[in-house]
Amino acid sequence: MKHYKRILLILILIIGLLLIFIQPIQNAIIDRLSDQLNTADYSATDIEKNNQAHADFEFDNVQSLSIAEVLQAQIKASNMPVIGSIIVPNVQMQLPILKGVGNAVLAAGAGTLKPDQQLGQGNYALAGHYFENKDILFSPLYQAQVGDIIYVTDMTDVYEYKLATKKVIAATDIYIIDDLPDQTLLTLITCAEKGTKRLAIQADFVQSYPIEDAQDILQP
Incomplete structure (x- = not known):
């Protein structure tokens, strides 16, 4: 009986340690994966090919990330449909843009x-x-402020936007991504209030220029 109790205590200890360290491990994998998919390693031809890939656009099916999904994304990294990059210098954010909103993406x-x-x-x-x-x-978008510049590139051109509005909206306010007459916008959506609402950032288009003229912007 003592032997079984000892095994049980060891198992409880192992589970407890996993619960403590699993989140930092998951975050480290995500951070490394984002860096790994930096568009500096992708040509305009790669981007064009990835734009033709099949993708999932069912945002309503998106769930909180689990360690299993993060590990699966790491396995699929070499086949990820990277189509660009987004950079927000004032909050030190640089991420790959991927086609669709699947869990791995x-x-x-x-x-x-x-x-x-x-x-x-x-x-x-x-x-x-x-x-x-x-x-x-x-x-990092929670630290972004109205007036911040946001750069988005498809590895052919760089598109510059200026943050105009930042607000929390209902999860059902899907109109926020609709096209509007005579407006050129960038809309960024993430979770707010434990997933019950959304943080919505909208930025106005300023200008675009060839990527050769903006290499300093694209440095990690």
């Missing part, structure tokens, strides 16, 4: 919310996960 970076959206046209909408008190994925 959102474990690595920002996902596109609409199938046919194009940078510099209409309302280009991206989604990303938020982790409280962390600096991974879309978490």
Whole structure:
């Protein structure tokens, strides 16, 4: 009987240690995965090919990340449909943009919310996960301020946007990603209030220029 009690105590200790360290491990994997998929390693041809990949756009099916999904994303990294990069210098955020909003995609970076959206046209909408008190994925956006500059690139051109509005909206307010007449926008969506609402950031298009003219912006 004492032998079984000892085994049980060891198992409880192991489980307790896993619960303590699993979140930091998960965060470290996500951070490394985002860096691994930095668009500096992708050509314009790679981006064009990835734009043709099949993708999941069912944002309503997105769930909180589990360690299993993060590990699965790491395994799939070499086949991830990277189509660009987003940089917010004032909050030190730089992430790959990937096609769609599947679980693996959102474990690595920002996902596109609409199938046919194009940078510099209409309302280009991206989604990303938020982790409280962390600096991974879309978490830094909570520190962003109106007036901040946001850069998005498809490895051919760089598109510059200026943050115009930042607000918490209902999870059902999907109108926020709709195209608006005569407006060119960037919309960024992440969780708020423990997932019951959304943080929505919208930025106005300023200008675009060839990527060769903006290499300093794209440095990690």
